[in-house]
Amino acid sequence: MIAEIHTITLAGIHAQTIQIQVQIAPGIASFNIVGLPDSAVKESRDRIRGAFHALGIALPAKRITVSLSPADIHKEGNHFDLPIAIGLLKVLKIVPHDHIPQSLFLGELGLDGSIRGIVGALPAAIHAKTKQFENLFLPQANGNEASWVEGVAVYPCNHLKELMHHLQNKIRLTTAQTPEVSAPTSPENQLDFSDVRGQEFAKRAAEIAAAGGHNMLMCGTPGSGKSMIAKRMVGIMPSLSSQEILDISMIHSIAGLLPDHGIIHQKPFREPHHTASAVALCGGGLKAKPGEMSLAHGGVLFLDELPEFPRQVLETLRQPLETGEITVSRANHHVTYPANFQFIAAMNPSPCGYLGHPSIPCTSTPKQIQNYRNKLSGPLLDRIDLHVDVAPVSIEDMQLPPAKENSATIKKRVDQAYALQTQRYKQASISKNSQLYGALLDQYCPLSADCITLMQKASEKYAMSARGYHRILRVARTIADLAGAQNIAKPHISEALMYRYIPYKPL
Ligand SMILES: Nc1ncnc2c1ncn2[C@@H]1O[C@H](COP(=O)(O)OP(=O)(O)OP(=O)(O)O)[C@@H](O)[C@H]1O
Ligand SMILES: [Mg+2]
Known part of the structure; x- marks a missing residue:
């Protein structure tokens, strides 16, 4: 018999579903994990054995194979312990099959069966929501972060035994509640x-x-x-x-x-x-x-x-x-x-x-x-x-009174200046003045004749490069936005020129 269970792996900040198949077949006693696991995933075997021992469950002396698919993606992390353990409990018929198909499992196991915190629980919860998994079982330590995602029943658990009893319908785990956020502390x-x-x-x-x-x-x-x-x-x-x-x-x-x-x-x-x-x-x-x-x-x-x-x-x-x-x-x-x-x-x-x-x-x-x-x-x-x-x-x-502002x-x-930018760039692919470049600069920073004269004089005086010129335009656009001005005017350019690169002050 084969048991199937789901977890995730992370690629950058995004999660991807990993299907785990667990098989116990006749043959020489072994426990293999296949499907590009990294060393932390391979070590799951020993942690699972330890946790099962703590629960009084003996693994049969048969050929145990755990397959992680898609097989061509590298699987990293310590969160594979829990899903593999649940897969084994399922194939051993210790837990029934209901609940499990629509669930994601993540967690590291201690040798005493405790479930330890993992990284990436929030991307996992977001993934659970987008891929329409109903339940997410994860360590207690990660309950708060996952609880911010609505539409998924998040079950934080402390111990493998507790989760096993929940899946056996002996107890009911409580779902995570979104915590209160206190005032800024950093x-x-x-x-x-x-x-x-x-x-x-x-x-x-x-x-x-x-x-x-x-x-x-x-x-x-x-x-x-x-x-x-x-x-x-x-x-x-x-x-x-x-x-x-x-x-x-x-x-x-x-x-x-x-x-x-x-x-x-x-x-x-x-x-x-x-x-x-x-x-x-x-x-x-x-x-x-x-x-x-x-x-x-x-x-x-x-x-x-x-x-x-x-x-x-x-x-x-x-x-x-x-x-x-x-x-x-x-x-x-x-x-x-x-x-x-x-x-x-x-x-x-x-x-x-x-x-x-x-x-x-x-x-x-x-x-x-x-x-x-x-x-x-x-x-x-x-x-x-x-x-x-x-x-x-x-x-x-230093003896001045504290600044009023x-x-x-x-x-x-x-x-206010930022709101003007978001409004202006609604149709563009950018959201702020620092992202203005090339054609966008021409489109959003048109200059009047006297502004052009000022820029020409400045570029001659300061030997300004094309890049330097664009930099001044971007900064002038922000200065104009801070002043609530529709167009860039001479005072905005004059101020922007004060923040140009000063390559080398003479001794
Ligand atoms: N403008 C200022 N107003 C009030 N306190 C100041 C001011 N400038 C410096 N200080 C005092 O001097 C300390 C050092 O300032 P700060 O670390 O910002 O200097 P810095 O310019 O970064 O110096 P460094 O080049 O050595 O890194 C501050 O903790 C503060 O107590
Ligand atoms: Mg400093």
Whole structure:
């Protein structure tokens, strides 16, 4: 006899149904799992044996074969224990067949029969809904995240025995209830722009970046407030849509980083250190996991001390900055994760940090400064619309009263500018000004004659490239949106010109 049962495997953030067939046939005692299982799946055998032993169930001394299909997809993860165990219970006629055809099972087994938490329960629940599975049996630890998906009966369970009794109709497991979400708790969501004294220019740049979704590079002497501003960015960015909440939560579910209540409803802020490896940023590794760039999806990826990152790590940013996705190569296949983040970076003007400081002398040589800056490649800088010179804070600045404007006031303006963009780009494939390129720029950023004259003068004065020109247009469009203006005007371009790339300040 053959028992059939269903679970999932993950490809990027999406789940795919895996059918498991379990057969017990006469022959030499063996327990084989076929269908491209990875080592964690193969080890299921020993965990299942242990759990069955704890339940007082002996596996027959026969040939046990577990087949995972489709056979040509790599199966990764520790969640295969539970479905295989239920398949065995079914083929051994310990549990009846009803319930099982419309159900998905996921869970890792402990040797004592306990069911342990897994990653990817949220994508599994979404998959269960789209593929019309009625029930989802998963570990207690994953109940909250799966409960956010409506239309599927989610049964969190603690122990294999409990689930067995439920399937035998001896007890009734209760379905998961959607938990209450408490107020924002992450530190970045509690930081406020009113803490930043002075720095009006940099704060304005942050507002423009938030409103148009522009990437931003801040350059300034140590202790001028660059990290402070970056950490406050998520507090002024437009709120997440429900689709974004789902996507972000799915990525965190796969990384095993969801909070207790099981959903992420605030913009993520990720700040990997410059010693982080390319794998930590991109994802992948031995067990395919989303990296920092994907964990920042929908929020901010902040790279502090940008030139300190190894160049090959910085180059990995290019694909996600262009496509909003990152593809990770695995042994025999590729995995693609979403990585549509807003890129915010900070750096000092020179290796010693003090180039341009009014009182502290710079001790770096021109050669050192050149090498430091050369670490940032042209193509990377091209993807950054706003280049902001952050001035040193003076003691007078620090003695100013706290800024009157707080993050909530700035966010209101950002929200209004963002609403104008969504309205304008309804028919286009984009949603914000930072995504304007090529023909879309011509269509959405028409310039009047005096604006064209100003741009021509600026391009001659600053030796502006075509890319630089487009960058100014995109930023000017956002500045116009913040002002509620229909068309780009001269003051918007003049302001946008202040955020152009300043390649090398003279000593
Ligand atoms: N504009 C400011 N308003 C209020 N406090 C400030 C300001 N700038 C700096 N500080 C104080 O200095 C500390 C360091 O600031 P921050 O870490 O943002 O500097 P930074 O520009 O990132 O420096 P570094 O180049 O060394 O990384 C802050 O924690 C804060 O206490
Ligand atoms: Mg800093």
